[in-house]
Amino acid sequence: MPTDATSPPASQAAKVPVTVLTGFLGSGKTTLLNRILTEEHGKRIAVIENEFGEIGIDDALVVDAEEEIFEMNNGCICCTVRGDLIRILGTLMRRRDRFDHILIETTGLADPAPVAQTFFVDDEIAGQLRLDAILTLVDARHLARHLDDTKPEGVENEAVEQIAFADRIVLNKTDLVDEAQLDEVIGRIRAINKVAEILPAQYAKVDLDKVLDVGAFDLGRALDVDPAFLTDGEHQHDLTVSSVGIELAGDLSIPKLNDWLGELLSTKGADIFRSKGVLAVADQQNRYVFQGVHMLFEGTDGQPWGNAARVSRLVFIGRHLDRAALETGLRRCLASAR
Amino acid sequence: MSRTANLLTAGRTPTTPVWSIDLDDAVSTVTAAPRGSLVAAASLSGRTVVIDTDEGIIVTEMPHHELGALAAAWSxxxxxxxxxxxxxxVVIGDITIGRRDAxxxxxxxHALAWSPDGQYLAAGRGREVLLLRPDGTIxxxxxxxxxxxxxxxxxxxxxAVxxxxxxxxxxxxxxRTEPVRTFDWKGSLLxxxxxxxxxxxASGNQDASIHLWRLWSGEDYEMSGYPAKVTAIAFAPDSQRLAAGGGEEVTVWNLGGKGPAGQRPASLRTHAGLVVALAYAPAPVPPVRTGSAAGRAGQRTAAPPLLASGGRDGRLAGWRGSGSSRRPHFEVDLGAPVSSVTWTADAALVVAGTQGGRLSAVRPSDSPPGTGTRRSS
Structure with a gap:
C-alpha cells in the first residue's frame, strides 16, 4: 500500500473510479461484467454498455452508449474524446444516487484512446471521476489471429491497440489452448505491452482485486515499473507496436526534461499510446511521476526516494518506437549532461 | 467553496427565496411558461412538476421518465x-384539460423546441430529430x-439542429428530408x-468556445479561450447582447454595430464556480412605448434587461446591464450547484433548480444594493 505522504488530496480519493473494459467480441467481456456485478453485489455499480452489449442485471444501472468520437477543434488529432461518455457520465454524476464504481464496456473495434482522453480533457468528468484502469480481455485461442490480421494502410489493428493501451490483460479461455500455445500468446502480448499485468483465466474468472480499483492512472500510487521488462526479450520480430523501457541512473534536469518530453509528445504523440515514468529529478527529494495518453500528459511529485537508488525508469508503448533515440533523448536530460 | 456564506453576507442584504420546493433528485431543467405564472421543472429522478409560481405549489405532474427527465418546453x-x-x-401534456400524448x-x-407559431414540436432523440404536431403525431x-x-x-x-x-x-x-442550410464547424456543439x-x-462548445453566425449570410465569429466548455448562452430580449458562461465570469458580448469582431466582452464577476445557467428576463409584454412628444428625446426609458446567472458555486445572481456597475443586482446562495434558471413570464420571479433537487423562486429587489433607485415611469 502506498503511504499517504504523497497521496492525492481527499477530493481525489472521493472520485468515483471508472474501469474501461475492452476486448473483441467473444473474448468474454459480458461474462466478466456479469461476474463483477454478481460478486460486487454490495456496491452500486453503473455499467455503460456499447450498443451491442447484452447484459441484463437488475442490481446495476445499465446505460446504452453509442460511440461518438469528437475531435477537439484545436486541430490535435490525438485529442479525440467520446462525446457520448461526457454526456452520459455527466448526467449520472448529477444524480443524487451515487455510484461506487462505473464500468465502461467498449466494442471490440473501439480505439481506447478517446475513452481515456475523455477523462483528461473534460473538466466536469475529471472533477468527479477517475480513470482507474484499462482492462483488456483477450481470447487465448484467437488472439494470435487477430493480431496478425492485416489491415488496409492507415487502419489500426484494434487488437494490437487494445493490448498496447491495457493496464491489465485478462487472458481468457486458457482451457482452450495447450501450454505451448499459451506461452506463445503471452509472448505475443509481451512483445507489444511489457508493463500490463497478464491475468490468465477461464470463464473470465479473475480475482476482482486484480482488476478493480487498481489505480493504474493514479499518480499518487507508486508506479510499478518492473525492471524485468527493461531488456528486450527474445521476441524481436518486426513489430510496429512495441514497448520501450528505459532505466537511467543519475539526476535529471527539469527544464531539459520538459523540453524533451514536450517535444517528443507533440511530434510523436500520435504514435506513443501510453507513457509512464518515475524520475529522479535534481534537487528533489521525491520521485517525479508522470504518465501520458498520446499527447496528453500529467505529472506530479511521488514518494520520497529515501535511501533508494536514484534511478529513473520510463516506459513508452507505441508505434515505430526508436529505442536508441529515446535513450539518447533521456540521457541528454541528465543534469550533468552538457 | 465554504466561504460562500461569508461572502454573501458581507455588507449586503442577502436576497432570500420567496418559496422553495424540494424534488427528489437533481433538477435537469426548469422552464417558465411564456404566459401566465406556471413553471415546469424536470428532475433526474424522472419526475416533472408544474408549479404555480404565485403560490409556490405543485399544481400537476407529468408522467415519470425512467432514468430521468432531461428536457422540457412550453408551447x-x-x-x-x-x-x-x-x-x-416525449410526452406532450395539455395543461388546461389534462390530456397527455406520448x-x-x-x-x-436531450432537446425539445416548439416552433414560434406553435404548430410543431421538434424533439432531439439520440441521433434523430422528430417533428411532431402538438397532439404527438409524427x-x-x-x-x-x-x-x-x-x-x-x-x-x-x-x-436549428x-x-x-x-x-x-x-x-x-x-x-423535407435534407437540411436547407448547414453551418459547418468542426467541433462539438453543446x-x-x-x-x-x-x-x-450562437453555440456554446465543448472546446471552450462560442461560435456565432449571422442569419442568413452565414458570416461567423468564434470566441475562444474560455476556461471551460460553454454550456450556457443567452441572447438578451433586444438581441443586442449575448451572455455566456464557460468560466466563473459571465461574459457579455455586444452584438450592436458591426458585430463582435475585435471587441472584448464585458465580464460580470461574482461566482466562485463555473457559470452553468443563464437567462435574461423576458421583455415586458406589451412593449412600453414612451411618446417622443414627452421631450427627453434620445433618452432611453427602458431599463436594461435583467440577466440571471447560476453557478456551480450554488449562487444565483442577477445583473442589470453589463456596463460600469459590475456588481450583481441581487445574489442568493441556493446551497447546491445550480443547474437551470428561468424567469416567469412577467419577469417578476427568477426560478432556479439545483443539483440538490431544490427549486427556489427569488424576487429581484427593486433597488439594487449600493446604487440609487431609478425607475422608468
Missing part, C-alpha cells in the same frame, strides 16, 4: 408542456445526424440559441 401559448427523458419518450422510442431526449423524422442532437432552436420557420460538426437547418414538411430578432444563432 408558445403556454397551454402545452412537452417533456423528454432518458427513456426515449411518443415512445429509444435514445435520450410529421417527419430527420435521422442519422452526425452525433446525438444536443440542442434545438427555431429561427422563424427554420429549425445542433450536434457535432455544426448546425443543420431544417424546414418543416413531410417530404447548446445553441437563436436571437429573438432571428438575426443571430
Amino acid at each position: 408558445p401559448d403556454g397551454r402545452r408542456l412537452a417533456v423528454g427523458g432518458a427513456d426515449g419518450t 411518443v415512445m422510442g429509444q435514445g435520450w431526449v 410529421v417527419t423524422r430527420w435521422p442519422g445526424q452526425p452525433s446525438t442532437v444536443t440542442a434545438l432552436a427555431w429561427a422563424g420557420h427554420r429549425l 445542433a450536434c457535432y460538426g455544426g448546425i443543420r437547418w431544417y424546414e418543416p414538411g413531410p417530404n 447548446t445553441i440559441a437563436v436571437a429573438p430578432n432571428a438575426r443571430w444563432a
Whole structure:
C-alpha cells in the first residue's frame, strides 16, 4: 500500500473510479461484467454498455452508449474524446444516487484512446471521476489471429491497440489452448505491452482485486515499473507496436526534461499510446511521476526516494518506437549532461 | 467553496427565496411558461412538476421518465408542456384539460423546441430529430445526424439542429428530408440559441468556445479561450447582447454595430464556480412605448434587461446591464450547484433548480444594493 505522504488530496480519493473494459467480441467481456456485478453485489455499480452489449442485471444501472468520437477543434488529432461518455457520465454524476464504481464496456473495434482522453480533457468528468484502469480481455485461442490480421494502410489493428493501451490483460479461455500455445500468446502480448499485468483465466474468472480499483492512472500510487521488462526479450520480430523501457541512473534536469518530453509528445504523440515514468529529478527529494495518453500528459511529485537508488525508469508503448533515440533523448536530460 | 456564506453576507442584504420546493433528485431543467405564472421543472429522478409560481405549489405532474427527465418546453401559448427523458419518450401534456400524448422510442431526449407559431414540436432523440404536431403525431423524422442532437432552436420557420460538426437547418414538411442550410464547424456543439430578432444563432462548445453566425449570410465569429466548455448562452430580449458562461465570469458580448469582431466582452464577476445557467428576463409584454412628444428625446426609458446567472458555486445572481456597475443586482446562495434558471413570464420571479433537487423562486429587489433607485415611469 502506498503511504499517504504523497497521496492525492481527499477530493481525489472521493472520485468515483471508472474501469474501461475492452476486448473483441467473444473474448468474454459480458461474462466478466456479469461476474463483477454478481460478486460486487454490495456496491452500486453503473455499467455503460456499447450498443451491442447484452447484459441484463437488475442490481446495476445499465446505460446504452453509442460511440461518438469528437475531435477537439484545436486541430490535435490525438485529442479525440467520446462525446457520448461526457454526456452520459455527466448526467449520472448529477444524480443524487451515487455510484461506487462505473464500468465502461467498449466494442471490440473501439480505439481506447478517446475513452481515456475523455477523462483528461473534460473538466466536469475529471472533477468527479477517475480513470482507474484499462482492462483488456483477450481470447487465448484467437488472439494470435487477430493480431496478425492485416489491415488496409492507415487502419489500426484494434487488437494490437487494445493490448498496447491495457493496464491489465485478462487472458481468457486458457482451457482452450495447450501450454505451448499459451506461452506463445503471452509472448505475443509481451512483445507489444511489457508493463500490463497478464491475468490468465477461464470463464473470465479473475480475482476482482486484480482488476478493480487498481489505480493504474493514479499518480499518487507508486508506479510499478518492473525492471524485468527493461531488456528486450527474445521476441524481436518486426513489430510496429512495441514497448520501450528505459532505466537511467543519475539526476535529471527539469527544464531539459520538459523540453524533451514536450517535444517528443507533440511530434510523436500520435504514435506513443501510453507513457509512464518515475524520475529522479535534481534537487528533489521525491520521485517525479508522470504518465501520458498520446499527447496528453500529467505529472506530479511521488514518494520520497529515501535511501533508494536514484534511478529513473520510463516506459513508452507505441508505434515505430526508436529505442536508441529515446535513450539518447533521456540521457541528454541528465543534469550533468552538457 | 465554504466561504460562500461569508461572502454573501458581507455588507449586503442577502436576497432570500420567496418559496422553495424540494424534488427528489437533481433538477435537469426548469422552464417558465411564456404566459401566465406556471413553471415546469424536470428532475433526474424522472419526475416533472408544474408549479404555480404565485403560490409556490405543485399544481400537476407529468408522467415519470425512467432514468430521468432531461428536457422540457412550453408551447408558445403556454397551454402545452412537452417533456423528454432518458427513456426515449416525449410526452406532450395539455395543461388546461389534462390530456397527455406520448411518443415512445429509444435514445435520450436531450432537446425539445416548439416552433414560434406553435404548430410543431421538434424533439432531439439520440441521433434523430422528430417533428411532431402538438397532439404527438409524427410529421417527419430527420435521422442519422452526425452525433446525438444536443440542442434545438427555431429561427422563424427554420429549425436549428445542433450536434457535432455544426448546425443543420431544417424546414418543416413531410417530404423535407435534407437540411436547407448547414453551418459547418468542426467541433462539438453543446447548446445553441437563436436571437429573438432571428438575426443571430450562437453555440456554446465543448472546446471552450462560442461560435456565432449571422442569419442568413452565414458570416461567423468564434470566441475562444474560455476556461471551460460553454454550456450556457443567452441572447438578451433586444438581441443586442449575448451572455455566456464557460468560466466563473459571465461574459457579455455586444452584438450592436458591426458585430463582435475585435471587441472584448464585458465580464460580470461574482461566482466562485463555473457559470452553468443563464437567462435574461423576458421583455415586458406589451412593449412600453414612451411618446417622443414627452421631450427627453434620445433618452432611453427602458431599463436594461435583467440577466440571471447560476453557478456551480450554488449562487444565483442577477445583473442589470453589463456596463460600469459590475456588481450583481441581487445574489442568493441556493446551497447546491445550480443547474437551470428561468424567469416567469412577467419577469417578476427568477426560478432556479439545483443539483440538490431544490427549486427556489427569488424576487429581484427593486433597488439594487449600493446604487440609487431609478425607475422608468
